[in-house]
Amino acid sequence: MQNRTLTFLLTLLVSCSILHAQSREVSNEETELEPVDVIGQKKSSSSDFSGAAPLSVSDTSIEMQRHKSIADFLAQHTPYPVRQNGNGMMTTLSLRGTSASHTQVLWNEINISPLTMGQTDYSILPVFFFDKIDVYPGGESAIFGGGTIGGAVTLSSEASKPTPARFTVETGMGSFGKKNVGVKSYVGNKKVKNKTALFLNQCDNDFPFTFRGEKMRQKNSSYLNYGILNETDAHINQWNTIGGDIWFTKHNRDIQPMMQNNDDPSKYEEISDQSAKVILHHEFDKGHWHLRNKAAWINDREKYKEDLIATHDITLLSNLRHKIYGTRFHAPPLFEIGGDIHYIRPEVYAYKEGTEEWRGSIFLLTQVKPAKRLTLRGNLRKGFVTGMTIPLSFSFGAETPAVIGKHAQWTVGGNLARNTKAPTLNDRYWGEMGNKDLKAETAFNMEFRSEMKAMFRQYKMSIEATLYRNDVDDWIMWMPRGVIWKPINVDRVLARGIEWGVSQEFPIVRTTHTVKCLFNHSFTEIREGFTDMHPFMGHQMPLLPRNTFAGTWTTRFKHADISLSGHYTGERTSSDIFDILEGYFLLDLAAEYNIVIPSEKERKHILTPTAQINNLLNKEYQNLPFRGMPGRNFSFSIRWDF
Numbered sequence: 001m002q003n004r005t006l007t008f009l010l011t012l013l014v015s016c017s018i019l020h021a022q023s024r025e026v027s028n029e030e031t032e033l034e035p036v037d038v039i040g041q042k043k044s045s046s047s048d049f050s051g052a053a054p055l056s057v058s059d060t061s062i063e064m065q066r067h068k069s070i071a072d073f074l075a076q077h078t079p080y081p082v083r084q085n086g087n088g089m090m091t092t093l094s095l096r097g098t099s100a101s102h103t104q105v106l107w108n109e110i111n112i113s114p115l116t117m118g119q120t121d122y123s124i125l126p127v128f129f130f131d132k133i134d135v136y137p138g139g140e141s142a143i144f145g146g147g148t149i150g151g152a153v154t155l156s157s158e159a160s161k162p163t164p165a166r167f168t169v170e171t172g173m174g175s176f177g178k179k180n181v182g183v184k185s186y187v188g189n190k191k192v193k194n195k196t197a198l199f200l201n202q203c204d205n206d207f208p209f210t211f212r213g214e215k216m217r218q219k220n221s222s223y224l225n226y227g228i229l230n231e232t233d234a235h236i237n238q239w240n241t242i243g244g245d246i247w248f249t250k251h252n253r254d255i256q257p258m259m260q261n262n263d264d265p266s267k268y269e270e271i272s273d274q275s276a277k278v279i280l281h282h283e284f285d286k287g288h289w290h291l292r293n294k295a296a297w298i299n300d301r302e303k304y305k306e307d308l309i310a311t312h313d314i315t316l317l318s319n320l321r322h323k324i325y326g327t328r329f330h331a332p333p334l335f336e337i338g339g340d341i342h343y344i345r346p347e348v349y350a351y352k353e354g355t356e357e358w359r360g361s362i363f364l365l366t367q368v369k370p371a372k373r374l375t376l377r378g379n380l381r382k383g384f385v386t387g388m389t390i391p392l393s394f395s396f397g398a399e400t401p402a403v404i405g406k407h408a409q410w411t412v413g414g415n416l417a418r419n420t421k422a423p424t425l426n427d428r429y430w431g432e433m434g435n436k437d438l439k440a441e442t443a444f445n446m447e448f449r450s451e452m453k454a455m456f457r458q459y460k461m462s463i464e465a466t467l468y469r470n471d472v473d474d475w476i477m478w479m480p481r482g483v484i485w486k487p488i489n490v491d492r493v494l495a496r497g498i499e500w501g502v503s504q505e506f507p508i509v510r511t512t513h514t515v516k517c518l519f520n521h522s523f524t525e526i527r528e529g530f531t532d533m534h535p536f537m538g539h540q541m542p543l544l545p546r547n548t549f550a551g552t553w554t555t556r557f558k559h560a561d562i563s564l565s566g567h568y569t570g571e572r573t574s575s576d577i578f579d580i581l582e583g584y585f586l587l588d589l590a591a592e593y594n595i596v597i598p599s600e601k602e603r604k605h606i607l608t609p610t611a612q613i614n615n616l617l618n619k620e621y622q623n624l625p626f627r628g629m630p631g632r633n634f635s636f637s638i639r640w641d642f
Contacts, residue, residue, distance in 0.1 A: 044290055044321060045109055047136065047154060049336065049365040050143050051377055051397035051415045053449070053464070054134040054154075055518070062127065064563060064590045064610055067172045067180040067201070067637050069225075070133065070155075071122035076565050076588060078135055079499070079518035079550045081572075083543065084123075084623040086256030087630050088205055088223050091123040095137045096468055097495030097522035097544060098150030099475075102139070102421060107155045108245060108279055110296045111145055115311050115344055118147065118424035124251040124273055125155070128170070128182045128199045129229045132156045137499070138468065139445050141393035141419040142379035145340070145361060149419045149443045149472060157195055157231060172610075172637025176630065177204030177222075180637065193233045200226040207630035210620055211259040218628050220268040223253035239286040247277040258626040272303040290321040292338075301347075310347040311425070315340060331369040338363055350431040357386045357425065375399045385422045390440050393420050399449075408454040417445040427476055427487040435487045443472040460505040470495040490529040493541070497522030510557060517551040543624070545570035545583065559594040574625050584621035589613045605642040611635075 047054075055078060065073050071091035075082040081094045092100035101118035104111050105125075113120045127133070136144070137151040144152040168184040182199040205221040227249030235241050251273040261267035276299045284291040294317040301310040319338035327333060341360035348355075363381035370376065377397050383390035399413030421441040428434050447468040454461045474489040481488075503516040524541040540546055547570035554563045570583040592610040599605055611634075618632040 044292065045154075046143050046319065046336065046338075046363075046365060047134075047152075049367055049377060049379055050136055050140055051395065051399070051413065052136045052138045052140065052151070053451070054136050056132070056134050062131070062133070063608075063639075064561070064592055064612070066128045066170060066182065066639070067635070068127050069123050069201070070125040070127055073127050073133065074122060074135075074153075076567055077550055077552065079501075079520040079548045080135075080137070081543075081545055081548055081569065082122075082623075084627070084629070086221060086624075086627045087207065087218075088123055088203060088221070088253070089256050089627075090121045092119050093122060093153070094544060095135070095150035096139070096470060096499075096520075097497055097524035097541075098139070098470065098472070101424065101476075102147065102150035103153065104144060104147045105153045105155065106144060107247070107277070108281070109292075109294065109317065110277075110279055110298070110315060111147070112277060112298060113147065114300050115313060116300075116309055116346065116348065116425045118426075120153075121273070124225060124249060124275075126182075126199050126201065126225070126227065126249075128184070129197050129227075129247075130155045130157055138415065138417070138447055138466075139419045139443060139470065140379070140395045140415075140417055141383075141421070142363060142381040142395045142417065143365065145381070146359075146383045146390065146393070146440075147421045149421050149441065149445075149470070166641070168639060168641050170637055170639040172635060174203075174612075174635030175633035176207045178202070178635060191235050195229075195231045197229045198227070200224075205256070207628070207633065209259070209628035209630070211262070211628070216259075216262055216628075218256065219262055220254040220265075220270075221256035223251065225249070225251045225253075239284055241283045241285075243281050245277075245279040245281070248275070250274050256627065259628055260626060262628070269305070274301045274303075275299070288323045288325065292319045292321075293317070307349045308347060309349070312345045312347070314343045329368055329370050330372050333368040334366070336363075336365040344425070346425055346429070348425070348429070351425075351429045355425075355429050358384070359386070359422070360384045373400050373404075383420060383422065385440070387436070388422065388438075388440060390422060391420050391442050392418070394418050407456050408452065410450070410452045412448075412450050414448045415445070419443045419445060421476075423476060423487065433484050433486050438476060438487060439474040439489050441472060441474050441476055441489075443470055445470045458507050462501075462503045464499075464501045466499040468497060468499070490526060492526070492528040493524065494527050495522060495524040512556045514554045514556075515552070518549065520548045521546060540573065542573050545572040547583075559596065560591070561593075562589075562591045564589055569623070579625075581622060581625055584619055585617075586614075586619060586621070587616040589616050599642075605640065608639040608641070610637045610639070 071082065074093055082091060083100065084091045093103050094100050095103050104113045105120045134154045135151065139149045139151055141148050165187040170182040172180045180201045184197040186195050188194050202224045203222060205223060206218055208215060208217050229247045231245045233241055233243040253271060255269040255271055257267045279294055279296045281294045296315040298313040317340040319336055321336040324333045339360065339362040344357045344359065346355055361381050361383040365379045367377050379395045381393040395415060395417035397413060397415035399411060401409055401411045403410040423438040427438055428436050447466055449466045451464045472493045475493040476487050477490055478485045479488050497520065499520050501518045505514045523546055524544055525539060526537050549568040552563060552565040554561060566585060566587045568583065568585045572581050573579055574581060590610065590612040592608055595607040597605040597607060613634055615630065615632050620631060621629055623629055
């Protein structure tokens with residue numbers, strides 16, 4: 001019966017030819033240009049079918065934050081809760097009122113979120129490796145794969161240019177013994193292109209803080225993080241490209257103790273994380289057909305005391321894209337079919353010997369523009385996991401420009417999606433605490449979006465607002481059961497809220513200013529659950545703030561950039577609904593100056609010193625209960641591009 005239902009839905013989807021909303025660009029004329037295919041400028045990916053408008057950070061902001069982790073980067077530039085177990089410690093991200101395990105991280109279309117606990121630690125991911133960081137809020141498991149109930153974070157690099165070769169060397173230092181070094185190269189010719197990046201971050205992390213009126217200096221919180229990334233593409237002929245990507249990182253750190261244990265050496269602990277990722281890929285692009293094949297091996301290893309938590313994940317992924325010409329639609333319909341399969345072999349001290357798991361999925365993604373001012377999309381994915389049933393995921397959406405004027409455009413759209421998430425390996429296999437009877441989480445997501453763009457001479461403005469509702473069944477939570485904790489399915493959790501954003505770009509005299517403000521209000525409550533959940537019903541879920549805000553003002557004058565950014569995290573509760581952790585607002589200031597040094601053959605060298613003041617207002621705060629965080633601190637770096 002399930003197979004017949006799936007076949008019917010696939011047939012219905014194809015017959016309806018539902019299409020993805022294409023990106024909009026406001027013009028200062030009423031004339032709308034016909035679509036033009038651009039070949040070889042952008043690599044295709046499944047995210048092209050997403051209806052969500054990704055939250056992308058400007059190149060200037062990325063350049064200023066090269067020496068930081070993605071954890072610090074997201075905390076500064078996104079309006080979502082970032083949970084930090086201390087400065088430089090394990091950090092997770094929650095999108096739209098969901099948990100950290102509901103957001104997946106993809107690198108070159110491969111999911112790199114740990115399969116054991118399901119939560120990505122963003123503190124060990126360096127900004128230096130990547131040229132583009134996109135956050136897709138809203139959850140579209142049909143596109144990004146299972147687990148994206150809250151959304152997805154995608155990491156990617158720009159394609160290397162054939163000539164000339166480009167190199168970057170960066171070094172810096174900062175408060176509390178912070179040091180960083182990075183080297184990056186882009187080399188190649190018309191046939192072969194290569195990018196290599198190496199980095200090292202180190203910090204004593206002995207910042208001062210106040211606990212119960214007593215001044216203290218943080219102990220046992222140092223860390224050392226280093227790694228290498230290499231990406232190579234080789235063009236066999238005009239249609240075929242092969243390549244390989246290698247990413248290795250090592251992270252050693254002391255585990256920052258809670259404030260009350262700062263002077264107790266018996267509470268001091270350390271942890272070591274190591275990750276190796278290898279991707280081999282092949283692309284065939286000819287005419288209306290585009291085929292992508294990838295094989296990946298990911299080995300994550302975490303050592304805590306004498307205990308090892310490790311996984312070997314072998315993934316095969318294949319996508320076939322086809323654009324159909326000769327139809328009566330305003331733009332050629334686009335289809336993509338594909339599938340993936342994972343073999344997972346864990347090495348975890350708490351699992352039974354011989355534990356292994358198979359996961360996989362098949363999917364169909366479609367996009368079509370049946371009319372000049374209407375875009376539609378529809379996507380399906382069916383997942384499979386050893387020993388359990390995964391419901392069908394789907395997403396359907398539409399978008400239309402309600403108003404098109406000479407200097408402004410107002411667009412409205414919406415999306416309906418059913419998202420799924422299989423239990424993590426820890427949920428299912430962790431000794432006596434694992435629960436093999438857990439159900440997969442399912443969520444029904446609805447959202448309505450409105451966006452207005454205006455441009456008059458050199459002034460540009462964009463205002464966006466999104467209302468969303470995410471109804472999650474069988475939400476997995478670890479709860480105490482006697483003397484042990486076990487994962488339990490909570491019958492129903494409801495997350496709903498609103499996102500609002502405004503950006504402006506305008507000149508003042510000889511300077512150019514860019515202002516961007518992002519606000520998120522979310523309320524997540526348990527609607528139905530077992531007896532132990534009754535005290536939480538009608539209340540916000542623990543550690544999730546209702547209100548978060550991020551804003552950045554960047555000023556550019558000739559070769560100089562100055563950026564003032566602020567981030568607000570509202571009050572939230574701990575596991576006790578009456579224990580309130582107060583909200584806080586952080587302000588950061590950064591400035592950089594590009595010194596252009598002419599050289600032979602008209603090539604230029606650029607020397608860029610950057611200075612930053614973090615927590616400019618010297619705010620004392622706690623991101624998580626009893627975890628110390630630094631006050632005002634400084635960093636300085638210098639980058640040489642040649």
